[in-house]
Each structure stands twice: as C-alpha cells, then as structure tokens.
Amino acid sequence: MKNVLIRIQEYKGTASETEKGIIAWITEHPQEASECSIQGLAQETFSSPATLIRFCHKMGFKGFKEFQKSLLYELAIRKETDRKRFEDIKEEDSLEEIVDKVTYKTISSLENTRxxxxxxxxxxxxxxxxxxxxxxxxxxxxxxxxxxxxxxxxxxxxxxxxxxxxxxxxxxxxxxxxxxxxxxxxxxxxxxxxxxxxxxxxxxxxxxxxxxxxxxxxxxxxxxxxxxxxxxxxxxxxxxxxxxxxxxxxxxxxxxxxxxxxxxxxxxxxxxxxxxxxxxxxxx
CATH class of the missing domain: 3.40.50.10490 (Glucose-6-phosphate isomerase like protein; domain 1)
Known part of the structure; x- marks a missing residue:
C-alpha cells in the first residue's frame, strides 16, 4: 500500500498554491480526509473535484478512491504502531520494539510537558x-x-x-x-x-x-x-x-x-x- 502522507509532504516543495492548500488541509485533518467525499474535500480545500483527481494522479494513485483507501489504511497502521510503541515493555519484546517504546515514551513526555x-x-x-x-x-x-x-x-x-x-x-x-x-x-x-x-x-x-x-x-x-x-x-x-x-x-x-x-x-x-x-x- 502506498504511503500518502509522506508522498504529499515530499511533493509540497513543487506543488502549486492550490495543491499546497490541499496538502495543508489533509495533513492537519487526515482522518476527515480519509472519510469525506471528493465533493466534501474539494469544498474544504477550496478546490474542485477535477483538481483533486489530478492531484491524486500526480501522487501516483489511479484516482481519488485509491488515494483515500491508502490514506485510511495508513492511518490505521500508524494508530496500531503508536499503540504498540506506548505499551509497557514486555519480556518478549524485540530490541527494535524496546528502542521504539523507550524513544516514543520520551518524545511524548516532552511534548506533553510543553x-x-x-x-x-x-x-x-x-x-x-x-x-x-x-x-x-x-x-x-x-x-x-x-x-x-x-x-x-x-x-x-x-x-x-x-x-x-x-x-x-x-x-x-x-x-x-x-x-x-x-x-x-x-x-x-x-x-x-x-x-x-x-x-x-x-x-x-x-x-x-x-x-x-x-x-x-x-x-x-x-x-x-x-x-x-x-x-x-x-x-x-x-x-x-x-x-x-x-x-x-x-x-x-x-x-x-x-x-x-x-x-x-x-x-x-x-x-x-x-x-x-x-x-x-x-x-x-
């Protein structure tokens, strides 16, 4: 499955002003973007369905449905990954899982302190x-x-x-x-x-x-x-x-x-x- 959020951030530097508005809204509201219709997303991003379809093509997707399906899948994977990272350390954890859990607990603690x-x-x-x-x-x-x-x-x-x-x-x-x-x-x-x-x-x-x-x-x-x-x-x-x-x-x-x-x-x-x-x- 293609990664949506990383792709759009990589593309941001060469995006048009309209596309930058689309990227900003999707980045700030990824869950809503994965659930709303193409007409709804066009309204939220002050663009048009045709512009969104062209944007999806530029990102390497066949169309809006594939783009949205990939975003939904990505968010689900991230949520599950974050959940595992914030779990308590277990005896069966791999070294990589220990690195992730300790690191993300520290990052979360600093962000919440701020x-x-x-x-x-x-x-x-x-x-x-x-x-x-x-x-x-x-x-x-x-x-x-x-x-x-x-x-x-x-x-x-x-x-x-x-x-x-x-x-x-x-x-x-x-x-x-x-x-x-x-x-x-x-x-x-x-x-x-x-x-x-x-x-x-x-x-x-x-x-x-x-x-x-x-x-x-x-x-x-x-x-x-x-x-x-x-x-x-x-x-x-x-x-x-x-x-x-x-x-x-x-x-x-x-x-x-x-x-x-x-x-x-x-x-x-x-x-x-x-x-x-x-x-x-x-x-x-």
Missing amino acids: KLIDMQVLEKCVNLLIESNAVYLYGLGSSLLVARDAYLKWLRINKECFICDDVHAQYLQAMNMKKGSVAMIISYSGMTQEMITCAEIIRDKGLPIILISRLDDSPLTRLADYNLCVASTEVLIRHGAMSSRISQLNMIDILYTAYIRHNFEENMQQLKRTHIRKQESPES
Whole structure:
C-alpha cells in the first residue's frame, strides 16, 4: 500500500498554491480526509473535484478512491504502531520494539510537558531565581540526579547554589537556608516523605519553594509556592524513572536557559571562563 502522507509532504516543495492548500488541509485533518467525499474535500480545500483527481494522479494513485483507501489504511497502521510503541515493555519484546517504546515514551513526555507549562508561573520562577541570593536544591533517587544537573549548570555561571546527597544533610540544609534564598524541590510523585519534611521546614522559615512535579494535587504541591508541571508516560509505581526524569531535566534546561538570557553577555562570558578544556591525547 502506498504511503500518502509522506508522498504529499515530499511533493509540497513543487506543488502549486492550490495543491499546497490541499496538502495543508489533509495533513492537519487526515482522518476527515480519509472519510469525506471528493465533493466534501474539494469544498474544504477550496478546490474542485477535477483538481483533486489530478492531484491524486500526480501522487501516483489511479484516482481519488485509491488515494483515500491508502490514506485510511495508513492511518490505521500508524494508530496500531503508536499503540504498540506506548505499551509497557514486555519480556518478549524485540530490541527494535524496546528502542521504539523507550524513544516514543520520551518524545511524548516532552511534548506533553510543553503543553503543561504555565508561562506566567515559569516567568515568576525565573525572576525568583534571578533575584535570589542562592538556590538550594532538593531531591532523592532519580530526582537527585536532576537536582545535581541543575547544580552543575548554575555553578558554571557562578550562581551560588547548594546540594546534599544525604537526606539528613538535606534536612540540615533546609534548616540553615538564609533569607533571600530560594528552594527548588524535585519530586515527580509529589509524595516523597523526605521532601515533604524539607518543604515543611522551608515553609516554616517563610522562604519560597519552586517545585518540579507532575500535574496533580499532592502534599508537595500544597506546600510549594510554584509548581512547574512535568508530564510522563509512566505510572507512579514504576520499574525506574525514565521519561519522567527526561521531563524534569528538560524543565531544568528551560529554567537555566531563561536565566542565562538575563544579563546575557555577562553570563556568556562566565560560561567561556568556566569552560574546562578536554586534554587531548598525546600523539604517538
């Protein structure tokens, strides 16, 4: 069966203005295009049945019916393929299926996180980081890895920041936070008891908390001043945080890049200054 959507995208560069309108509508409404009559499609694309038939011929189809049948088949195959890709990993999965499933879960998580971002909340968090004297980072497990990534990033641009790997040290860090500083807590579930304890200590001190967590009511979202929501294709009880970790890292990258934009020239100079050159291997 011939692939419709790829064919029309490949043809787009040499298409006429009318044909570009047809391609745009079919690309945006593939399911409707596979079901409506040639008269209906002509009306939607501001063309004519004769133009659509010529277009189908150019795409290598005998006529509109073959074009539509191929599109319907393609959409069904894509839907089934996507369904399989987003299924949980199974023991009998091939290596190729594992590659597809892990990759597409990550892509989906990033795309959904973009849709969840509240720009006003994000802007307030960036301004809070800019105005703060120091950033205190908190996290456990895979979230601690994300916190450490944030620590290394802000260290590059000489922003005072603190992180502890040991949870008891994190409690002490929370107790010792100074006025003018901001806490950033990373917890996908929003229910990690140790992070709740840290948040309660910080809250009692009257210091602001930025939380990176899922979009859900949780003990941590109720304690935080701002929640930067991340998406994930994982359930809460999972074998290992994968796509949720990527979403959290992506959020750190967004905050970091937005922070650099403030005093851009100064921050870029600082990045150049703190660049650590890799030692080249001596020639034999």
